[in-house]
Amino acid sequence: MNESTQPHSQEAAVAPPDDHTAEHVAAHVRKYIMVGVTLLTFTAITVALSYVNFGTMKANVAVAMLVATFKAGLVAAIFMHLSAEKRLIYRILIFTGFFVLGLFWLIYLAWYNPIVR
């Protein structure tokens, strides 16, 4: 057998077995409902927190974004199965995350550092 006919020596080893078999899925159902409840709770929390004065508007925005990021993280990790996804997907998302942060950061920078205003 020629080793060249083997597709992909480097990545074949890292592909874990698919954990989305029927038994695994059944075990996850409870988790999905728990996450849903957590999300609803945090929705209530973020509404409540918006009526608390953290001193400045910026602080309130920061708190709300922190909660939103946590919620979004839960959705992404559990509902979208990102907590156990293949490496390829992570790579795509890391790139995307980098560029979207770059977009935000540089546009913020351009606002922050003008010659004229």
Next chain:
Amino acid sequence: MDAITHLDPHAAHDPHHEHEHHELGFVRRWIFSSDHKVIGIQYGVTGLVFLFFGFSLMMLMRWQLAYPGQALPVIGNALGKFFGPGSMPDGKMTPEFYNSLGAMHGTIMIFLGIVPVAFAAFGNFVVPLQIGAPDMTFPKINAASFWAFFVGGVIMLVSFFVPGGAAKGGWTSYTPLAVISEQGPGYHPVLNGQTLWLIGFIFLITSSLLGAVNFITTIIQLRAPGLTWMRLPFFVWAQFVTAFLLLLAFPPLEAAVIMQLMDRVAATSFFMPAGLVVNGSPLHISGGGSPLLWQHLFWFLGHPEVYVLILPGMGIVAEVIANNSRKPLWGYKSLVFAALVLGFLSFIVWAHHMWLTGMGTTVSAFFQTTTLIISIPSVIILSAFFISLWGASIRFTVPMLFATAFLPMFGIGGLTGIPLAFNSADLFLHDTYYVIAHFHYIVAPGTIFALFAGIYYWFPKATGRTMNMFWGKVHFWPSLICMNVIFLPMFLQGMLGMHRRWYDGGQGWNIANEHVWGLTGFQWNTPISIAAWCMGLAQIPFIINFFYSILWGKRVANDNPWEATTLEWTAPSPPGHGNFIKAPVAYRGPYEYSLPRRGKDFTMQNEPIEASERKTARPTPDPVVIA
């Protein structure tokens, strides 16, 4: 499907129908096809038509620049009637029409010409064949991508014929001008040039996104067994990076286009600051928007777009050079990594298009640095191509002529970009003909020459016939000469201060007094225009050759007429539905030319490694002999 089979009277005579598993009618086979090859050809032909159309707009503009205010002879009156009142009354071009032509020339050449041909056409036709795949992963989405592009193109064309004519805000559609133009009395609220430009753009962006998703998935998933990443032809790598650029850079522009559409249709002020006065009366908008925001979002696409234009061209040139120099491509890995770095960096250089907008020094310094860094991978790629030619016994076929011409042309274009990267130098050169010459050297004699190389090179695979090589040379030499006569003087004009948007070509400005080589900067317009029209004539041999060869060109003797190594040449010419008769397996790298101890000078990727090669796992290259 059955219902439309009778529409195809030629089906019975088609020699390739025997290969089909099931017969498709003419409409399903050639119009609403989901076969990647047909879609590639559709993209290619549509894109070439748009390229020629966009070039024709420029030939019209060149008349106005060379002979400002004079009536265009012979066709002037007819064109004036064709494009409606306000375009060319009595054959004399109005300033508004000139602006329309400029804006649409840029838009059509980039988004309806080069991207569809370089990325979508070649990518669709060649990539699945080169990776040994039966088709794209999502054939229907692929067809949807083409039709979205087609609709977008039609909308762009229709915009010429609405009251007021096509968009006039330049291909960049800078606000606030783009938002306030073509509005008010005499204009339809939606069916006006700029609004149709925006709507057409949404279709074009959607098309590119669908295409990009498809390309990336195909390259990841459908590579033939044994075709590892480092065995992919460089063209596939180039398309892979290009697809990522389109995927991630286009959406922010889509967001911006939607916002500008809201500004125009719903009178919002995303990009409109307060206190604007138009025609003497204050604009009734809420204000609070920012024109800079549009520029940021536009150039967030706009700069990666430059690499979308050039990377597929580089990929084609790599294939053609390797094939015709009969040598392995020099520095394959550095080429691949250079392309990846290029793609990565292209996302963080965008604001170098905005030196004159009032950004602060910190931002400018950041973008100036990244801009200079990005020249490194470009130079690596160009150097690798040049070194590949060193010591080769080059076959100067027509594709190779175009590919070798690409190298110095791209070099000139790239090197003249460096002064523009420094914001101090750019203050002087910004928006002059110097900039025009710079980016046209990259895109016109650069990418378009690469596209011609690709067309001549893969034509036998697509049709089973070769294009006539004599007429190919008749196409090539005048094109090369005209390109340089057009664009070299523009550097001088630009350095004299000629602004790129002057309707009268600079005759009323200081530039009319500055002499270079006996001509004023303004007088250079005439030779440039003549060269541009000659360039148009030089395309006639190509057009005739192209269609003649489809029907009556010389049949290829075998499936691999160029004696190439990559997998597409193992498929029949033209490949049937499903591409390969036997699914290919790759055993080796993409450019195994002139392997030692072999009877022929090329070894295809699907030829198994022989026992004699095993002893020297990596064949040592022959020493370079400098003759």
Next chain:
Amino acid sequence: MEIPYTVIARRDTGLWNAKIGIWLFLASEVMLFGGLFSAYVFLRLDAAPGDWPHGLLNVPVGTMNTAILIASSVTVVLAWAALKMRQFARYKIYMGITILCGVIFLVVKLAYEWPQKFEHFGAFIKDDALEKYEPYLGNKHLLAKGLPPRKEITGHLHNKEALSDPNVKEYEIALDPVNADPANSVNDRPHFFYVPPTDKIGTVEKADVKYANMFIPKHSPYFASYFTITGLHGLHVLAGVLVFIYFWLPVGANMYKRNPEHLANRVEVAGLFWHFVDLVWIFVFPLFYLL
């Protein structure tokens, strides 16, 4: 001709085609909404103090819509799980609930929230006239408490013809509580429950107004970005609902009979899109409703 790896994963990547495809598409969606949100950030930072409105949206309704969307996210993942466990009847139920949630979300948005905004009116006062409208704005009170100033008077417009008729010289506004009683500390921060405009009519001269309009996109960059982002988000919800209906109809059942795994994969992919739509809303909700 068969395209490989439509249902079964390719060994080296461990993924089937559509999974990669949808994630790439979502990556582009991240950039799309990233572009919109970065525009929001830019415009909001650029706005002068008092120019960016607060508390104009209906928070309880927004909260309810958030809850609906989260619930639908749970049910869609349960529908997928039911398919994986080959329980088609449960799949139909969960998918039905998901579709229902999506439809409710859209109806609330289009039939209740947006029209309610279209009936509301706001007038931004010129800087040199702020003093004149102090009884409606209460800026001395806000200044004393260290809060940003108010520059807008909102409520229901009584004389609607004022918007189009240049001969009408003033706006008559049934004032919102915040402008009816501006110095009351109760009104310092937005209310949780929607409080309708009071009976108190305020008169604002057009000459003193910088810009006035109903709460439609051109009212301000705030409402422009609100309507654009929620509109685009709504289109995504609509697209998701349509796809789900397609899988819920007999098409889905036929696909299930042919190859249940194929339907499960397609529902998973559609579900990923749906979760992303939910995820965007998680950011939209606090940014527009709460802050």
